[in-house]
Structures are given as structure tokens and as C-alpha cells.
Amino acid sequence: MSTLSILAFVFGVAGVWFTIQKSIWCWPFALVSVLTSSVEFYQQKLFGDMSLQAFYFAAGIYGWYYWKRKQKEPFYVQATPKRLWMGLMLITALQSLLYYFLLKQLKGDQVLFDAILTAGSLTATYMMTKRWIENWMAWVVIDLAYVALYAIKSMWLFAVLYFVFAGMAWFGWKQWKAETLKK
Numbered sequence: 001m002s003t004l005s006i007l008a009f010v011f012g013v014a015g016v017w018f019t020i021q022k023s024i025w026c027w028p029f030a031l032v033s034v035l036t037s038s039v040e041f042y043q044q045k046l047f048g049d050m051s052l053q054a055f056y057f058a059a060g061i062y063g064w065y066y067w068k069r070k071q072k073e074p075f076y077v078q079a080t081p082k083r084l085w086m087g088l089m090l091i092t093a094l095q096s097l098l099y100y101f102l103l104k105q106l107k108g109d110q111v112l113f114d115a116i117l118t119a120g121s122l123t124a125t126y127m128m129t130k131r132w133i134e135n136w137m138a139w140v141v142i143d144l145a146y147v148a149l150y151a152i153k154s155m156w157l158f159a160v161l162y163f164v165f166a167g168m169a170w171f172g173w174k175q176w177k178a179e180t181l182k183k
Contacts, residue, residue: 004036020171024068027067038054048115079133079134080133099114139165139169140169
């Protein structure tokens, strides 16, 4: 267990907790987790996960800016528009195929698993930036699948982290769902 893994764990949990609380602090904490995780994934040859961290970094900067700009407005969450579901699934599937072939060329490990989870994570992150409630359920499924991937790779601290993330995502879904029922 490396120092970077421990930092990724602590800052990752804090980042998700602040997201559930709808606090702008989620973004700087997530950025630290992203940077430390990317090194670990590179060392494990999980190039999809490593590349995903670059996206998360950019999304973290965007989210921090977007939430800061909207800080004085009420924080509204809503359901994902039904008309977008098929498009989101199609884009995720196409990304999975693209990443599969790219990761295969890079001689990554667990290529199919890595590609599908990378694509799903990108879609869920997009949904989170839009403040769509279902992002949390997407994260529950994705995080539990990551638990399996990290167990296969004997990356036990990351397996525990993503199990915690799955529980936090479930809690986030309940919190945000309760807020929409109040409206």
C-alpha cells in the first residue's frame, strides 16, 4: 500500500462526501485524488483508468468553475431527461468499443473490463456535471464493477475505496432523490 494510494483513498472519499453535500469543496478534493490515482493506475497498466483520470482532472476544473459560477443560485437537481437515455447508452457503448481497441494496442491489462468501466465513468461524470439524479445509480453499478477489477489486480485499497464509493453513491442518490420529492 503506497502513500499515493492512501492519499487517493482519503481525498476520494472526501470528494464524494462533499459532492453529496453539494459543496464546491468536492472539486479540489477530487483533483488531489485524481492526480494520485493516475500514478497508481499507470503502474498497474490500467491505461483506461489512467486516461480517465485526465478526463476527471479536466471535469474537475470545469465542475469547480461551473459550480462556482452558479454558487449564488439554488442547487437544483433533476431526473435525466428520458429522451436522452438511448443516446447516453449508445455513446457509452461506442466509447467502450473505441477504448477496447485503443487499450489493446497499448497492451493494457484487463482491456475489456477497463474499456467498459472507462466509458461508463465518462457518461456518469457527464450526468453528475448536469446534476442529474441518476448519475448516482450509474456510479453504484460502476463502482461495484471496479471493486471486482481492483480485486483481480490485487489493488486492495482501491477495491475498498470503490466499495465505499458505491455505498456513498447509494447514499447520494437517496439524498438527491429526497430533495426532488420536496419540490
